[in-house]
Amino acid sequence: MAVAIRLRQEGSKGRLFYRVVAADQRFKRDGRFIEILGTYDPQKKGENTNIDIEKVNSWISKGAQPSETVRSLIKRQVKAQASN
Template sequence: MAVVIRLTRRGSKKKPFYRVVAADSRCPRDGRFLEILGTYDPLKTDDGVKIDADKAQNWIQKGAKPSRTVATLLKQVGVGQ
């Protein structure tokens, strides 16, 4: 099972809100996930990213691969790879 850290879309039309989750790569984007790691609100200019750095680092150490977007969000939070 390949684990990826990616975004799942929540919110309504034209008001996106995302969860940062650890999920099986075979599951659909908004489908089943293993753990919620944080949230991302692109409409907020300040504090739009809230990610639990310890959980994210733990999943990365276990071999999870973050998507491109999540990798940039993790850099903003200060989680290195």
């Protein structure tokens, strides 16, 4: 089973937000997932991500591959935590 760390679209039309999830690559974008790792709200200003870095690192150590978007969100989250 190849696991991907990717965004899962949620919310209503015009007010979308995303959950960062670990899911089997074969599942649909908004389908089944294994675990919720965080959230991302693109409409919110300022700090709009909330990702559990420990869970993400755990999944990456098990072989999960983050998508390009999630990889950039993780980098931003780590940088924000380091500056605090």
